[in-house]
Amino acid sequence: MTRRRLSQRQIERIKAIQERRRAHLAARCEQALAECEAETLPEEGVVLVQHGLNLLVEDAQGRLARCLARQNLGEIVCGDRVIWQRLPDGQGVVIALLPRTTVFNRLDAEGRERPLVANLSRLLILIAPEPEPSVLLIDQYLLAAECSGIVPILVANKMDLLAEPSEHAEFQGQFAHYAAIGYRIFWVSARHPASLAPLIQELIDQTSVLVGQSGVGKSSLVKALLPDREIQIGRLSEATGLGRHTTSAATCYRLPQGGWIIDSPGVRRFRLGHIDRQAVEWGFREFRDHAGLCRFNNCRHLEEPGCAIRQAVAAGRISPLRLASFHRLLEDCERQALPGGT
């Protein structure tokens, strides 16, 4: 994705406008709270939609309320658990942000990390026989999940395209090294709902997002997993007053079997942000047992003598494809760390 870079002056101007708007809304929140404090009790809720400073919060009974957030709570995003207080007009004010179990960040126009979605527990990495899977992209998503404490799951969609058992076996064989290091893989077809049953079981009570290359079937799978998505969108758009804009913001949808799917174009385009070298090494889970055994403690696992990772590759315990991805991702992260890197 190419990102249009804003000039420093444009960024300053946008920030000043945002700051004025935030201060104005915060003042309104405080005034509204002062007027209602005695009448309502604070309650817990989940942020289903975040659109700028407007939040749509669902309470424990499934009722929706448009909320603004008190100042100094930091950025509140889709998936956040919050404490909020209902105002007499039915709208609400978020007064506290509950601790996040996980957070996915995005890079803003200035290259700084900002939260994108919170409290995810599953990252569904979609692949398909078509378009041809990118092992590097899969490894990048796995790394992002490992570094964020989110359980990654590979979902191979469009399996109906492989008519012959031999084609199935060949395709599945390409991903055997992921299963060997403990990653779960589901073989599904968004066109055949019965094939989704084991995946649906896995998603119960979890908060999941779907990511993957263009054309792997993310939209199709979201629709198949959420048969009432249109109804949910209608309900949320009505509550936010934002019409269909709701779907461009990160949105939390309820799975019929329990649990949530968070989806939006921004979430689907999610890519790994800034991470350091140690995180890259730690994020390749099968390297963990070996990396400390290299002769040099700053070993890059390239040409160095006494490299335990390369020995493990030679012995068939680590996939050479994974080592190749490791080197590419390490290069990327070192380039980002340079002044002027993006």
Ligand SMILES: Nc1nc2c(ncn2[C@@H]2O[C@H](COP(=O)(O)OP(=O)(O)OP(=O)(O)O)[C@@H](O)[C@H]2O)c(=O)[nH]1
């Ligand atoms: N045969 C088959 N085709 C599928 C399946 N799932 C999706 N497709 C088709 O694959 C194409 C891409 O599907 P989308 O759901 O739009 O894929 P996407 O990942 O959302 O694509 P982007 O919006 O570009 O990111 C469409 O023509 C779908 O009909 C499947 O399980 N089997």
Ligand SMILES: [Zn+2]
């Ligand atoms: Zn080494």
